[in-house]
Amino acid sequence: MTDNAELLTTPSIEDQISEAIATIDSLDQLDNVFLVACGGSYALMVSLEHILQSSAAVEAHALNAREFTTRAPRTLGDHSLVISCSHSGNTPETVEATAAGKAAGAATICLTNLPGSPLDEAADSHVYYQHGDDKLYAYTGPALAYRLAYAIVDRINRTDTRAEVAEAASHLDHIVKTVQDDHYDAADKWAFKHARSELIYTLGSGPNYGETYAFAVCLLQEMQWIHSQGINSAEYFHGPFEITDFDVPFIETIGLGSSRAIDERAHAFVTTKSDDVLTLDAADWDLSEVPEHLRASYAHLVFNPLLRLHADRLADHRGHPLTVRRYMWRMEY
Amino acid sequence: MTDNAELLTTPSIEDQISEAIATIDSLDQLDNVFLVACGGSYALMVSLEHILQSSAAVEAHALNAREFTTRAPRTLGDHSLVISCSHSGNTPETVEATAAGKAAGAATICLTNLPGSPLDEAADSHVYYQHGDDKLYAYTGPALAYRLAYAIVDRINRTDTRAEVAEAASHLDHIVKTVQDDHYDAADKWAFKHARSELIYTLGSGPNYGETYAFAVCLLQEMQWIHSQGINSAEYFHGPFEITDFDVPFIETIGLGSSRAIDERAHAFVTTKSDDVLTLDAADWDLSEVPEHLRASYAHLVFNPLLRLHADRLADHRGHPLTVRRYMWRMEY
Structure with a gap:
């Protein structure tokens, strides 16, 4: 600013x-x-x-x-x-x-x-x-x-x-701070474990799919040079799930409302076949300040900075600041 | 049948x-x-x-x-x-x-x-x-x-x-056969080289993006257990391009019509930064039997079996038939 x-x-x-x-x-x-x-x-x-x-x-x-x-x-x-x-x-x-x-x-x-x-x-x-x-x-x-x-x-x-x-929206700062504080230790532990991971998939659906796509293309690929794909959880069972294995890392969002069943189905499968799944579930947050009919669409506003916290911790453990690029801003393309 | x-x-x-x-x-x-x-x-x-x-x-x-x-x-x-x-x-x-x-x-x-x-x-x-x-x-x-x-x-x-x-559409069989024949040797060589590749990205845009997405999620991930992401070439420069390196494999489509400029821009960059790019260009095909105003939208009908040829050759060199699954059709999910 x-x-x-x-x-x-x-x-x-x-x-x-x-x-x-x-x-x-x-x-x-x-x-x-x-x-x-x-x-x-x-x-x-x-x-x-x-x-x-x-x-x-x-x-x-x-x-x-x-x-x-x-x-x-x-x-x-x-x-x-x-x-x-x-x-x-x-x-x-x-x-x-x-x-x-x-x-x-x-x-x-x-x-x-x-x-x-x-x-x-x-x-x-x-x-x-x-x-x-x-x-x-x-x-x-x-x-x-x-x-x-x-x-x-x-x-x-x-x-x-x-x-x-x-x-x-005015409650967002308070909600984000609380959620980030609650997840800090787990995010740091996850980031330490993945400091040398070469590939991490993301999963999400409905109003939150965009956040998992952004995390894949901007935070992991662009800012950390980690291979990724933002998989829509509704597409997971129609191809991508076959690459799931015990050592393939996933970070998944579970949302609220009508899309939640999509996320829960992906969660049930991915956590059985991979030992390396980080689950972020909007149902764990206190959203009492948000009217119930808005919560499903509101969740992505919280997933955004919560995922960012994970990228920040990852960048720290990898010694690769989120600001470092090899192409962007450094050449014509 | x-x-x-x-x-x-x-x-x-x-x-x-x-x-x-x-x-x-x-x-x-x-x-x-x-x-x-x-x-x-x-x-x-x-x-x-x-x-x-x-x-x-x-x-x-x-x-x-x-x-x-x-x-x-x-x-x-x-x-x-x-x-x-x-x-x-x-x-x-x-x-x-x-x-x-x-x-x-x-x-x-x-x-x-x-x-x-x-x-x-x-x-x-x-x-x-x-x-x-x-x-x-x-x-x-x-x-x-x-x-x-x-x-x-x-x-x-x-x-x-x-x-x-x-x-x-009635000319499709003839066109596909010609294009597949023309590409067979190169496809086989590409597949031999990638028999042990663990990750291959795909790039495409406009009317052909769907084919590159399908190749990533169905042919590579589902049928060959190769990590992948179908990158829309128009999104490539807004994140994913940072994972491009000399040894990162890409398979890209270049289409016709208004989207071609998107594909050409991605092509110009990816081939400079990666030594492992397979380019499939619709401009190389004889589409004289297709009215000119239909060619840009028609190209995906040819990319589909042309990409399939590459998957067939890959499956052969990997000893992993395209029909083999570990989850699909084998369990409830």
Whole structure:
């Protein structure tokens, strides 16, 4: 929060999210929502897609930004909303996707950490989020995106849940701290054990699949150079489960709500065939401050920093800081 | 083609596909198409989603069958079409998804190799496809699904491309044989080299991403117990590329049309940083019998058996037949 510190204060961000929600409310007609980003930001869109598809009669599509631009969906138009996200605000594919959405007549809202970035310039409306050591989890990208998603649900369903969603988000810092504290020792032990692991699979489904995908591609592959695949637990039994063996490591999330049965089925099998499974179960957390009907979709906001804790411990035991890259930011590609 | 051989003859299948297309044409209103399946069949749906999104103003969603059932999309209804696929016709998740679609008022069409299977019973309309040694590629699941996809495009766009699409599909056996013959020696050499490889990544994008995903989860993980991840080439630079090293093996597809630039960018990088990349490029094939506007979407029909050739050669050199499983079909899960 060094640059543009005044824009990243919580009152400023509350103003921005109010404006973004006003944009959503002002749309005459909203037929579909395209959720476009790359990598870790794309993973966030996968969670939003689940919320929108399961909660509102609006067509929602999470797409990698370049997949969006190249396939140029024929249903994109005046009655579309494009929500995009890039941490740096400089991801060219995401900037292009946002511009393509705008050119097609869609309303555009971006999430970014960098005010004044090309993404910020490309979008009609923006929400700047906090990041780094001083951040409040309630003002990070996932939490703000979560509030936008429910604003869309409200817009479609003519409901008014946004206040309770904002309230639930406000408890995030407390909940995350408690959950991280409760898991610290186990995370450290797991990380010590895996300091020389060359491959770790992740498993998750429904609103949490995106987090396990992000952990695989950004935390393990990108930041730790550990081979991985984010396996959707609903796909596990249709191929990937055959590589399960006593010494193949998995890190799995078990969520809440309708997807929980998917995760439990994968859990029952993977823990029988592998001796090396780390299970993170949302049912172990105290979510009493979150309304029950929001908990299943809220869980990914907690899995995100909980998985990050595991990556932090892993990085420490491996002597490979999460900031170290060999290609990214170091060359043209 | 041992069971129900008379239903799997080409005249019977032509009757079935005509009936399925008549079903599509008879729909008063078609707002969205849900493409639901698991594993390798789900991968096929990913290609169909690309065709539909890029070619027709209809909302299309490829979803793992259990993800579909648990999220219960709120836009599913009387104006929906559900297309499902299960090779055995016995995949419970796909049967349930088809039944859920029907219960919600959607029209349902299934693809399966097994007439009279639970999936067949669950769907309004069916297309039985050929499989195994005697099959014609023009009558396999992917080719028939391709014809259904363009029937939907015609229905939405009020065009009439289905005859030329059927004609293009009829050339598939000849094209596949030529491409497989051209690649046999290189495939065998690649397979010999990788007989003891423990991990092979796959790369692909757009209409071909599904094939590279299927190769990763079904051919490598399930049938050869080789670790893998099907990386969308558009996601490669947003995390996964950091695990690229001189000795990390990749098998990549390069397609045609608007997605080609995605594949070429990944190709340029991966071949610089890894000494172990097998490239399969659709531009190397003679597709003169396929109308130019269909070639980009047609390529996955050729990548499918071309990748299978590589798996066949790999299985031979590893002494691990593609039919051998340790869990699937051998226990309850």
